[in-house]
Amino acid sequence: MTDNNFTFFINNQEDLFNHYPKKYVLIREEKVEKVAASYEEAFLFAMRNHMEQGTYIIQETARKMSDIAENFYSLNVTFQ
Amino acid sequence: MKSLTINIPSTQPVILTECFICKDFDPADVTAAQNAQYIKVDALWDTGCSGVVVSQKVIDELGLVGNGVTDVHNAGQTYQSQYYPIAVKLPNETDIHFLRATLAQTHGFDILIGMQIISRGDFAITNYDGKMCMTFRVPSIKREDFVAEKKKYEKIFKIRSKNKILTCPCGSGKLYKNCHGKD
Numbered sequence: 001m002t003d004n005n006f007t008f009f010i011n012n013q014e015d016l017f018n019h020y021p022k023k024y025v026l027i028r029e030e031k032v033e034k035v036a037a038s039y040e041e042a043f044l045f046a047m048r049n050h051m052e053q054g055t056y057i058i059q060e061t062a063r064k065m066s067d068i069a070e071n072f073y074s075l076n077v078t079f080q
Numbered sequence: 081m082k083s084l085t086i087n088i089p090s091t092q093p094v095i096l097t098e099c100f101i102c103k104d105f106d107p108a109d110v111t112a113a114q115n116a117q118y119i120k121v122d123a124l125w126d127t128g129c130s131g132v133v134v135s136q137k138v139i140d141e142l143g144l145v146g147n148g149v150t151d152v153h154n155a156g157q158t159y160q161s162q163y164y165p166i167a168v169k170l171p172n173e174t175d176i177h178f179l180r181a182t183l184a185q186t187h188g189f190d191i192l193i194g195m196q197i198i199s200r201g202d203f204a205i206t207n208y209d210g211k212m213c214m215t216f217r218v219p220s221i222k223r224e225d226f227v228a229e230k231k232k233y234e235k236i237f238k239i240r241s242k243n244k245i246l247t248c249p250c251g252s253g254k255l256y257k258n259c260h261g262k263d
Contacts, residue, residue: 006149040178043147043165047106053165054145 004030005057020061028056083217084172095125095214097171101191103142104165107177118169121190129194132181138190152182174218176200233260
């Protein structure tokens, strides 16, 4: 993943949220290449246009970046 | 419809299965499907996890490259992780695509199967007769509601009581009051 694309997303977050609310934006070379209704649509766009992994990012334009919770407890035993 | 049932030993009070992971690809692309390189890993099922979590080992083995960033909260910390596009093949041969996994330290498993996968189908854990069992099917085909089920049993029991048939309608052979009639 290119850091530049993520920096572009962070720097333009407010505009992106306002222009494309609750969408998935595909950013490549610091430009919005695709606005999709779902992650699936954005990912398939990248695949079908032969975009190399690591050259683009897909970010959701919803104010929940810090709301995603991955709660888990590590296992300290080995199962067979 | 594909389904999976796992009997969980009482010595292992967690749901641990094997599964296969690969870099995500377009499922409509036959060549990509044929060339997909899956690795076999141990999977922990966790309804308390909103997404899918993989270990660094999985990222390294598959050469995964991130395609987004998110904040991750877990029991002990908050950190930023990249999203890694993966596809998962469950033991019942169900292929699940368009998953975005985050990275976490794991012990005893390589992937945490959270709600991003569980919400694609119907999932239940039962403890009938003291034996724990997990079952999962994709896609979802029916709403399960234990409250509505209890009312249904009570209605059937009322009719059966009148006819002096007191066994539970679930077919266990036990008296209704000792089976589904228990509160």
